[in-house]
Amino acid sequence: MSQFPWRAFMRACALHVGAASAAASLRRDLVNDGLISEAKFDEAFGIARLTPGTNLLAMVTLLGLRLNGWLGAAAALAVTTAVPGTIAAMATMVYVSYAGHPAAARSMQGARAGALAVLIWASVRLLLPQFSDRRVQAASIALAVLMLGGFTAFPQYLLLLVAGAVGAVLLRIPS
Amino acid sequence: MSLLTLYLVLLKATALSFSGFGSVPVVREELVLSRQVLTDEQLNDAIAISQASPGPLGLYVVTVGYVVAGFAGAVVAALALASPAVLAIPIVVLVRRGSDTYLRGAYRAIVIASCVLMAVTGSRLAPQAVPSASLVVLAIAAFVTLAATRVPPIAVILLCALLANGLP
Numbered sequence: 001m002s003q004f005p006w007r008a009f010m011r012a013c014a015l016h017v018g019a020a021s022a023a024a025s026l027r028r029d030l031v032n033d034g035l036i037s038e039a040k041f042d043e044a045f046g047i048a049r050l051t052p053g054t055n056l057l058a059m060v061t062l063l064g065l066r067l068n069g070w071l072g073a074a075a076a077l078a079v080t081t082a083v084p085g086t087i088a089a090m091a092t093m094v095y096v097s098y099a100g101h102p103a104a105a106r107s108m109q110g111a112r113a114g115a116l117a118v119l120i121w122a123s124v125r126l127l128l129p130q131f132s133d134r135r136v137q138a139a140s141i142a143l144a145v146l147m148l149g150g151f152t153a154f155p156q157y158l159l160l161l162v163a164g165a166v167g168a169v170l171l172r173i174p175s
Numbered sequence: 176m177s178l179l180t181l182y183l184v185l186l187k188a189t190a191l192s193f194s195g196f197g198s199v200p201v202v203r204e205e206l207v208l209s210r211q212v213l214t215d216e217q218l219n220d221a222i223a224i225s226q227a228s229p230g231p232l233g234l235y236v237v238t239v240g241y242v243v244a245g246f247a248g249a250v251v252a253a254l255a256l257a258s259p260a261v262l263a264i265p266i267v268v269l270v271r272r273g274s275d276t277y278l279r280g281a282y283r284a285i286v287i288a289s290c291v292l293m294a295v296t297g298s299r300l301a302p303q304a305v306p307s308a309s310l311v312v313l314a315i316a317a318f319v320t321l322a323a324t325r326v327p328p329i330a331v332i333l334l335c336a337l338l339a340n341g342l343p
Contacts, residue, residue: 013229013230013231014229014230015229016229016230017226017228017229017230017232017327017328017329018195018231018232018327018328019195019231019232022230022231043267046270047263047266047267047270048263049193050266050270050275050278050279050282051259051260051262051263051266052189052190052191052192052193052259052262053189053190053192053193053233053256053258053259053260053262054189054195054231054232054233054234054256054259054260055193055194055231056230056231057231057256057257057259057260058259058260058262058263059263060260061260061261061263061264062263062264062267065264073261073264077257077260077261078257080230080231081253081254081256081257082253083230084228084229084230084231084234085230085234085237085249085250085252085253085256087228087229087230088224088225088228088230088234088235088237088238088241088249089237089238089241089246089249091224091227091228091238092221092224092237092238092241092242092249093241095220095224095238096241096242099220103340106339106340106342107336107337107339107340108220108223108336109306109310109339110310110313110335110336110337110338110339110340110342111220111223111224111226111227111332111333111335111336111339112216112219112220112223112303112304112305113304113305113310113311113313113314113317113335113339114223114226114313114314114317114328114331114332114333114334114335114336115219115222115223115226115304115332116219116297116300116301116304116305116314117314117315117317117318117321117331117335118196118222118226118317118321118328118331118332119196119199119222119293119296119297119300120293120294120297120318121318121321121322121328122194122195122196122232122293123196123289123290123291123293123294123297124290124294124322125322126194126286126289126290127286127287127290127291127294130283130286130287130290138283138287141284141287141288142287142288142290142291145287145288145291145292146291146295149200149288149291149292149295150291150295155204156200156201156204156292157187157188157191157201157204159288159292160191160192160201160285160288160289160292161191163284163285163287163288164281164282164284164285164288165281166284167280167281167282167283167284167285167287168277168278168280168281168284169277169280170280170284171279171280171281171283171284172276172277172279172280173275173276173279173280
C-alpha cells in the first residue's frame with residue numbers, strides 16, 4: 001500500500017463537487033501518471049454507472065481494486081466516503097448551531113429554493129436521455145410510475161423494484 | 176429510531192438509486208412521512224448543504240443521518256452510502272461475461288422511475304422550499320440558470336443563499 005495514490009483519491013473527493021468533476025480529477029491523476037490504463041479507467045467508469053448507489057463510490061472501489069486488490073478497494077472506498085462525509089457532518093454541525101440566526105435562516109431559505117431547483121433540474125437532465133430509443137416503452141414506464149408514485153400510496157422502493165423488473169423485459173438490449 | 180434501522184432505511188434508499196438525488200423519494204417516504212423523524216424543511220436543508228460541500232451528491236444522506244441521530248447517525252449514513260459500491264465488483268464479472276443484457280434494461284427503467292419520483296418529491300417539497308412568491312421567482316431563475324448555462328449547482332445555491340437576504 002506504500003505506492004497507493006492516496007492523494008489522488010483525497011483530491012478527487014475533497015476538492016470536487018459531484019461525480020463528474022471528481023472522475024475527471026481521478027482520470028488526470030491516475031491515467032496521466034501511468035498508474036492505470038485509459039481502458040481500465042473507462043471500464044471502471046462505465047461499470048460504476050451500472051452499479052446501484054453512488055456512481056463515484058463504485059468507481060473508486062473498482063479503481064482501488066485494480067491498483068491494489070481488495071485492500072486497495074477498501075482504502076479507496078473508505079477515503080472517498082470518510083473525507084467528504086466528515087466535511088458534510090461538520091457543515092451540518094455549523095448549520096444546526098446557527099439555524100436560528102435571522103441572517104442564517106434567510107440564507108438557508110434561499111439555499112432551499114436553489115436546492116429545489118437543482119433537484120428538479122437533475123431529474124429532468126437525467127430523464128431526457130432515457131427517451132433516445134424505445135420511446136414508447138420508456139414513456140409508458142415513466143407514466144405508470146408518475147400515476148402510482150404521484151397519486152397512490154404505493155411504496156416507492158417497491159415501485160423502483162417493479163420498474164426494474166419491467167425494464168429488464170421491455171428495455172433489454174437484444175443480443 | 177435505532178442506528179440499525181436508520182442504516183437499513185438509508186441502505187434501501189441508496190441501493191435503489193442510480194444518481195445522487197435518486198434516493199430522495201425513498202428517504203422522504205421513510206423518514207419524513209412514515210417515521211416522522213425528519214421534516215421536509217430539514218430534508219431540503221440537507222440537499223442544500225450537500226450541494227455546497229465537496230464529494231458525491233448522494234452525500235446529503237450524511238446530513239440526514241446527523242439530523243436524525245447526531246454524529247453516530249452521520250457515520251451510519253456514510254456506511255449506508257458506501258455499502259452498495261461493493262456491488263460493482265460482481266457486476267464487473269457479469270459485464271465481462273456479457274450477461275448484462277437484462278441488467279442494463281432494468282437499470283434504465285430504475286433511472287426513469289427515479290427521475291419521475293424525484294420530480295414528484297420536488298413538487299411535494301416545494302411548499303416548504305418556496306413559501307413566498309419571491310422565493311418561487313428565485314427558484315425558477317435558479318432552474319433556468321442551471322438549464323441554460325454551465326454554472327455549477329454549488330454556485331447557484333450559494334448565490335440563492337446570498338440573494339435571499341435581499342428579498343422582501
